[in-house]
Amino acid sequence: MKDDEIARRIEAFDAANGGGVGWYEDKGAYHLYLLETEAPIARLKLAGTSDEVRLGYWSHRRKWEDIDDMGGCVLPLDQALGHIANNSVFWTWT
Secondary structure (H helix, E strand, O other), X not given: OXXXXXXXXXXXXXXXXXOOEEEEEEOXXXXXXXXXXXXXXXXXEEOOOOOEEEEEEEOOOOXXXXXXXXXXXXXXXXXXXXXXXXXXXXXXXX
16 A cells, blocks of 8 residues: 555544544654644554554553554554544543
8 A cells, every 4th residue: 555545544534533633654654643732642554565554552651552462453544543533542642
C-alpha cells in the first residue's frame, strides 16, 4: 500500500469523526496525536504488504507499546482506526 493512501485514509477517518487528530510519519510508522494538546494517541506501523498495521499506544512508561502482550495487535487499517476511536487506552494522555 502506498504511503499517501494510508495518509488519505487516516485523514478521511478523522474528518468523518469530527476532526481534531493530526498525524506524522516517522521510522516507517504513522503517529497519531491530538491537535489541541499534541498528546500522543496511537502508532500505526505497517505489517507486510497489505493494509494491515500493528497498533501501538503511548504507555505510562512514556514510550510506544503494543496493545497486546502476545506480539501485538495487527488489523486492517480501517478496523485499526475504528479500534483507536473506541478504545480508551489510546486516549489516556489526551
